[in-house]
Amino acid sequence: MRALFVVAALGLAGCASEGPPRLYDQNDMELAAANGARMGCSCLFVMERDEEYCRAWVKASPNVAKLRFDSARKRVEASVFISFAATAHYVDDQVGCVLE
Amino acid sequence: MRALLCGLVLSLSAPALAQNCPTRPSWPTDDWPVQLVDPVAKAAQLKALEDFAFTLEGEDSARKGYRTDGLVIIKGGNVIYERYGRGFTASNRHLSWSMAKSVSSALIGVAVQQGALKLDDSICDYLRGFSGTSVCGITVKHVITFATGFAWQEEYEGAPQGYQVSSVIAMLYGEGRRDQLRFVLSHRAATAPGGQWLYSTGDAHVAAAVAKGALDRKVGKGAFWKLLFEKVGMKRVVFEEDAKGTPLGGSMVYATPRDYAKFGWLFLNDGCWDGQRVLPEGWVADSTTPSEAFVQHATKADEEPSGYAWWLNRPVPEHDAPSPWPDAPVDTYAALGHWGQRIVVVPSEDVVIVRTGDDREGSLPINELTHLCLEVAR
Numbered sequence: 001m002r003a004l005f006v007v008a009a010l011g012l013a014g015c016a017s018e019g020p021p022r023l024y025d026q027n028d029m030e031l032a033a034a035n036g037a038r039m040g041c042s043c044l045f046v047m048e049r050d051e052e053y054c055r056a057w058v059k060a061s062p063n064v065a066k067l068r069f070d071s072a073r074k075r076v077e078a079s080v081f082i083s084f085a086a087t088a089h090y091v092d093d094q095v096g097c098v099l100e
Numbered sequence: 101m102r103a104l105l106c107g108l109v110l111s112l113s114a115p116a117l118a119q120n121c122p123t124r125p126s127w128p129t130d131d132w133p134v135q136l137v138d139p140v141a142k143a144a145q146l147k148a149l150e151d152f153a154f155t156l157e158g159e160d161s162a163r164k165g166y167r168t169d170g171l172v173i174i175k176g177g178n179v180i181y182e183r184y185g186r187g188f189t190a191s192n193r194h195l196s197w198s199m200a201k202s203v204s205s206a207l208i209g210v211a212v213q214q215g216a217l218k219l220d221d222s223i224c225d226y227l228r229g230f231s232g233t234s235v236c237g238i239t240v241k242h243v244i245t246f247a248t249g250f251a252w253q254e255e256y257e258g259a260p261q262g263y264q265v266s267s268v269i270a271m272l273y274g275e276g277r278r279d280q281l282r283f284v285l286s287h288r289a290a291t292a293p294g295g296q297w298l299y300s301t302g303d304a305h306v307a308a309a310v311a312k313g314a315l316d317r318k319v320g321k322g323a324f325w326k327l328l329f330e331k332v333g334m335k336r337v338v339f340e341e342d343a344k345g346t347p348l349g350g351s352m353v354y355a356t357p358r359d360y361a362k363f364g365w366l367f368l369n370d371g372c373w374d375g376q377r378v379l380p381e382g383w384v385a386d387s388t389t390p391s392e393a394f395v396q397h398a399t400k401a402d403e404e405p406s407g408y409a410w411w412l413n414r415p416v417p418e419h420d421a422p423s424p425w426p427d428a429p430v431d432t433y434a435a436l437g438h439w440g441q442r443i444v445v446v447p448s449e450d451v452v453i454v455r456t457g458d459d460r461e462g463s464l465p466i467n468e469l470t471h472l473c474l475e476v477a478r
Binding site: 030034035057060094096098 | 278
């Protein structure tokens, strides 16, 4: 029984430790936009730092995201060239910002 | 019968004693009392600490040095040292990064204390939409001891193999971002649950989701605040979620350094607050003992041993590994996060240290931080 379980577990695992790591289907531009929006929103509305500080805080490599802070509506949009954009908005003082 | 009655009277009149809670002259539920160290008597120790911890050089934008945003030392229930940097103040919340993992495991402890779950339960008992799937062999204990068995890739910005192999980056910002729980649980199993120890932000996300599932059923929305944060006076904690409402328990908590210190103080006081148990008896001891998964499956290369997502200054004889922070007492344990976030608890010295920071090129070492803070505190 135990042997059967081990076989089943190995079957489930496939060639886990042997094969190449999984590759995800995102690209760097998409990541830069999402990072900029999420981290920018939380920086401004949760950590309560100013826009200049938050632009530096979210700076990532590649540093391609352009941030647009909307303090009135508590939203931050990050765009990368014309292809990728992401928005995060502030919800409340318990869950902070959510990436849309 | 008489003994039973006496026991009842005792438990009614002395809840702290009945729950085996430590007593303190006061509790910092409202705020910490401040009794700063004498700056003259401790001048040398203060200079050594500040020379070490505040080493920003040149332009801030160069991101060099140990860039401390907040440093607070608690001893005997008082703030004895406090300094902020880089424009932060006592009222600014700071990102926890992976210190959130210790908060998430504590929330599992809260759920156990509330009778809302047991560690041997399947995670599927508390998560919607997964019953009957292959992940139901994973128990609550597996997720708080990094033993789910998932083929997880814990890599951060600057990952040598590129972003495309990082499970964390894919989860937070890439394909997994909108439903992070489902993303984690869709990972391939590298082993059966309990068959490996692998540090994983995904596992801690699952822990927080399980805690929320169990506690929300019991007390409704906002259970983390009602049953943990408000009880210990962490008034301004933010615990971020994804668009599906999964709390991002591996990385996205925000709190002030003084509030993080209250979390450390809860652990320093055996999970009790002002005579009431927030965490079950024995929870802190279990959280701060190397887990079975760590002892069985981690290696010497894994550095600090871990219990329930706390990092321990304990030797692990099974790995022939000495205490990882040789200049700190062996009972020291810590919550640790990316870019140098630290909550360090030293029970034998009645000390809690909180350090928030933004170290982009090598995080401030725990050994030296603890040693230099204790020199100030002694």
